[in-house]
Amino acid sequence: MKGxxxxxxxxxxxxxxxxxxxxxxKTARDRGAKTVYGMLHGIQGFLDGKVVDLxxxxxxxxxxxxxxxxxxxxxxxxRYKLPEVSKGNEIxxxxxxxxxxxxxxxxxxxxxNDSMDTIKKLTDYAEIIGSDIKFxxxxxxxxxxxAVTDHTPxxxxxxxxxxxxxxxxxxxxxxxxxxxxxxxxxMGRNAGWLTGAAALxxxxxxxxxxxxxxxxxxxxxDEFVQKVKALQDKKNxxxxxxxxxxxxxxxxxxxxxxxNVDSVDAFGHKQLSGTxxxxxxxxxxELGCKARAIEFSTLQRCASHIVSRVDITExxxxxxxxxxxxxxxxxxxxxxxxxxxxxxYQCTTDIYDVHMIANVEKKVPREWINEEGTYVTxxxxxxxxxxxxxxxxxIMVDGLPRHLCxxxxxRG
Amino acid sequence: MKGxxxxxxxxxxxxxxxxxxxxxxKTARDRGAKTVYGMLHGIQGFLDGKVVDLxxxxxxxxxxxxxxxxxxxxxxxxRYKLPEVSKGNEIxxxxxxxxxxxxxxxxxxxxxNDSMDTIKKLTDYAEIIGSDIKFxxxxxxxxxxxAVTDHTPxxxxxxxxxxxxxxxxxxxxxxxxxxxxxxxxxMGRNAGWLTGAAALxxxxxxxxxxxxxxxxxxxxxDEFVQKVKALQDKKNxxxxxxxxxxxxxxxxxxxxxxxNVDSVDAFGHKQLSGTxxxxxxxxxxELGCKARAIEFSTLQRCASHIVSRVDITExxxxxxxxxxxxxxxxxxxxxxxxxxxxxxYQCTTDIYDVHMIANVEKKVPREWINEEGTYVTxxxxxxxxxxxxxxxxxIMVDGLPRHLCxxxxxRG
Numbered sequence: 001m002k003g004x005x006x007x008x009x010x011x012x013x014x015x016x017x018x019x020x021x022x023x024x025x026k027t028a029r030d031r032g033a034k035t036v037y038g039m040l041h042g043i044q045g046f047l048d049g050k051v052v053d054l055x056x057x058x059x060x061x062x063x064x065x066x067x068x069x070x071x072x073x074x075x076x077x078x079r080y081k082l083p084e085v086s087k088g089n090e091i092x093x094x095x096x097x098x099x100x101x102x103x104x105x106x107x108x109x110x111x112x113n114d115s116m117d118t119i120k121k122l123t124d125y126a127e128i129i130g131s132d133i134k135f136x137x138x139x140x141x142x143x144x145x146x147a148v149t150d151h152t153p154x155x156x157x158x159x160x161x162x163x164x165x166x167x168x169x170x171x172x173x174x175x176x177x178x179x180x181x182x183x184x185x186x187m188g189r190n191a192g193w194l195t196g197a198a199a200l201x202x203x204x205x206x207x208x209x210x211x212x213x214x215x216x217x218x219x220x221x222d223e224f225v226q227k228v229k230a231l232q233d234k235k236n237x238x239x240x241x242x243x244x245x246x247x248x249x250x251x252x253x254x255x256x257x258x259x260n261v262d263s264v265d266a267f268g269h270k271q272l273s274g275t276x277x278x279x280x281x282x283x284x285x286e287l288g289c290k291a292r293a294i295e296f297s298t299l300q301r302c303a304s305h306i307v308s309r310v311d312i313t314e315x316x317x318x319x320x321x322x323x324x325x326x327x328x329x330x331x332x333x334x335x336x337x338x339x340x341x342x343x344x345y346q347c348t349t350d351i352y353d354v355h356m357i358a359n360v361e362k363k364v365p366r367e368w369i370n371e372e373g374t375y376v377t378x379x380x381x382x383x384x385x386x387x388x389x390x391x392x393x394x395i396m397v398d399g400l401p402r403h404l405c406x407x408x409x410x411r412g
Numbered sequence: 413m414k415g416x417x418x419x420x421x422x423x424x425x426x427x428x429x430x431x432x433x434x435x436x437x438k439t440a441r442d443r444g445a446k447t448v449y450g451m452l453h454g455i456q457g458f459l460d461g462k463v464v465d466l467x468x469x470x471x472x473x474x475x476x477x478x479x480x481x482x483x484x485x486x487x488x489x490x491r492y493k494l495p496e497v498s499k500g501n502e503i504x505x506x507x508x509x510x511x512x513x514x515x516x517x518x519x520x521x522x523x524x525n526d527s528m529d530t531i532k533k534l535t536d537y538a539e540i541i542g543s544d545i546k547f548x549x550x551x552x553x554x555x556x557x558x559a560v561t562d563h564t565p566x567x568x569x570x571x572x573x574x575x576x577x578x579x580x581x582x583x584x585x586x587x588x589x590x591x592x593x594x595x596x597x598x599m600g601r602n603a604g605w606l607t608g609a610a611a612l613x614x615x616x617x618x619x620x621x622x623x624x625x626x627x628x629x630x631x632x633x634d635e636f637v638q639k640v641k642a643l644q645d646k647k648n649x650x651x652x653x654x655x656x657x658x659x660x661x662x663x664x665x666x667x668x669x670x671x672n673v674d675s676v677d678a679f680g681h682k683q684l685s686g687t688x689x690x691x692x693x694x695x696x697x698e699l700g701c702k703a704r705a706i707e708f709s710t711l712q713r714c715a716s717h718i719v720s721r722v723d724i725t726e727x728x729x730x731x732x733x734x735x736x737x738x739x740x741x742x743x744x745x746x747x748x749x750x751x752x753x754x755x756x757y758q759c760t761t762d763i764y765d766v767h768m769i770a771n772v773e774k775k776v777p778r779e780w781i782n783e784e785g786t787y788v789t790x791x792x793x794x795x796x797x798x799x800x801x802x803x804x805x806x807i808m809v810d811g812l813p814r815h816l817c818x819x820x821x822x823r824g
């Protein structure tokens with residue numbers, strides 16, 4: 001018999017983040033945890049005492065299967081930055097008092113960069129006060145920008161969704177017999193992993209986008225329009241994928257040209273959108289052609305109706321691996337994925353010091369982007385392709401995917 | 413043995429329009445047609461001599477299966493309005509001369525309202541000049557606004573897609589523990605069938621959108637904001653679905669308030685977009701909360717990665733029924749769907765005079781919208797629910813849906 005466990009989810013959701021939650025829950029239960037608690041709205045909700053007993057929420061194997069296929073964070077999320085670690089800090093005292101009240105021995109946090117900052121700080125504080133609670137990070141982010149791990153759960157499904165709908169949108173652009181430009185705006189603030197995934201559309205039955213612009217390489221807007229014009233001399237339907245975080249040579253975001261930057265979140269990130277609309281309007285005006293912007297938007301992180309089986313399986317595995325490691329006495333670590341080979345694709349899990357991961361952003365290597373900065377290379381595709389393989393179909397009820405819904409979250 | 417057949421596609425594509433093409437092709441071939449031609453880019457491309465022999469494009473049963481699952485119009489499309497019918501009109505003379513050159517005996521046109529206008533005029537001209545070519549309309553439109561037919565192929569899949577992603581987006585909106593408003597912009601210029609389909613999301617595991625605004629009932633923007641505010645008193649995450657064609661009490665489109673109306677197509681339709689963005693900005697400003705707009709956009713008409721099996725099957729059937737009727741001597745008709753019962757759902761095909769269908773728009777009946785004009789009724793849902801049942805999974809190759817691609821279209 002093991003002691004009590006608590007698990008939370010933080011940061012932007014993914015289509016498979018609940019598969020990791022299922023992995024933590026099932027593995028903890030199977031390995032003898034006493035009670036598996038869930039915190040609502042991450043560490044912020046925990047501070048407000050929002051805790052549920054997960055065994056009352058997940059009551060059968062079917063619940064586990066539905067939970068895996070439920071998009072968005074089942075337990076809710078937060079964007080809450082813990083203060084710097086110092087002895088006697090009030091916030092940490094509150095957190096550890098609550099952990100003591102609930103007799104928590106193992107703490108799991110499913111999230112990205114910012115969430116690993118939370119695990120790091122809690123680990124450091126535990127060391128200062130001599131607490132022996134084990135803190136483990138479970139990686140998730142569609143952005144694939146976590147350091148050390150080969151890739152992050154959530155990315156493969158987002159890439160599969162982006163590749164699939166890019167193909168569909170490209171076909172849609174072919175129907176009319178006149179010049180038209182389609183600009184796809186894809187998520188990714190500083191790292192171009194998701195935008196690069198649009199290149200997956202290229203194959204025997206599809207040319208893929210004509211150009212791809214990642215945030216790693218600055219974009220000159222006038223050159224952009226000239227490149228579109230050059231493509232139009234060869235074909236009617238031009239399709240360009242660009243990251244929401246694409247930057248100008250002067251360092252500003254492209255979308256800042258369109259006055260659409262409104263607010264800043266708790267981690268100081270600007271809210272980005274409007275890049276594609278700005279560029280489409282510019283192309284329409286300067287090239288005199290029909291141009292449309294398509295924001296792939298929120299669906300990139302919640303389209304659980306088309307997930308990668310590789311991804312959703314790995315998401316479950318990292319949850320399980322975190323529990324196993326913590327139960328064996330590890331703390332202050334994040335589970336990482338280690339790729340053994342590309343073809344056949346083989347991947348194992350390991351654990352790694354969270355201090356080396358928190359707040360570090362992994363970008364697309366320069367050599368995986370072509371020299372002109374307008375496409376990703378074959379090496380990029382060889383890296384991504386295995387992560388989008390196979391499907392896990394939704395459980396359909398009366399024509400629509402069925403989800404597991406947290407009543408406490410619903411009531412707000 | 414029958415004579416030559418030609419088929420074209422026109423207007424906006426759907427996720428299953430190629431299933432109708434497959435239905436026309438396979439039925440015509442099976443029933444002994446000599447050659448089945450396809451016109452590229454509809455009647456406009458036909459006038460330019462853009463004709464292909466479809467048996468060189470669809471060479472196996474697997475091709476037919478892939479074609480059915482290929483989004484967007486395989487043969488391309490056009491928005492071309494034929495002139496009024498008069499003897500000696502140059503355009504009609506050209507068309508009939510080309511039809512004679514190709515020895516066409518049967519002409520099929522897959523499309524919506526505007527495309528049925530084309531079938532009507534060609535039939536009328538044929539009568540004037542005594543041509544015995546048979547002209548048949550095959551219904552398609554995601555908008556479901558064709559008269560006489562119970563519903564149109566393409567609508568069921570779009571409704572299934574909208575219902576599915578509405579659920580996913582609603583779950584996404586629940587994750588943060590603070591007031592937020594999500595405005596979903598859904599296609600539909602004058603008829604609210606698609607926007608109403610967002611209500612499908614409501615069920616045991618999801619509350620569905622909080623309000624739904626169709627183009628049939630004018631929206632007062634200030635009242636809209638007040639209604640959102642009233643909902644915010646009860647819950648954190650408010651989700652509203654609104655049609656891109658939502659109108660103000662003075663008859664203008666809501667999106668005209670945002671200066672986003674840019675151009676007008678050949679049929680005089682304004683290009684609409686910006687409704688959700690305008691309203692989200694207004695809510696953010698006046699209610700001081702986080703508000704986001706999500707345009708479901710082009711994917712509504714091309715998301716073949718999640719189609720309704722009922723819909724894709726019916727799309728195939730109406731193609732086949734058109735061929736059967738024409739081969740039996742019918743002309744100037746459109747195939748219609750006749751619902752025999754809701755539960756169990758049973759539906760048959762019939763044919764109907766295209767003159768009664770062309771240019772008529774079928775709207776959502778007033779009694780299927782609640783009195784306040786903010787939701788659809790149970791009768792609406794009973795009507796739509798059978799049309800989204802079951803799936804036809806894509807044929808996946810290397811992680812992505814495989815499509816059949818028309819090389820001539822690709823070259824532009």
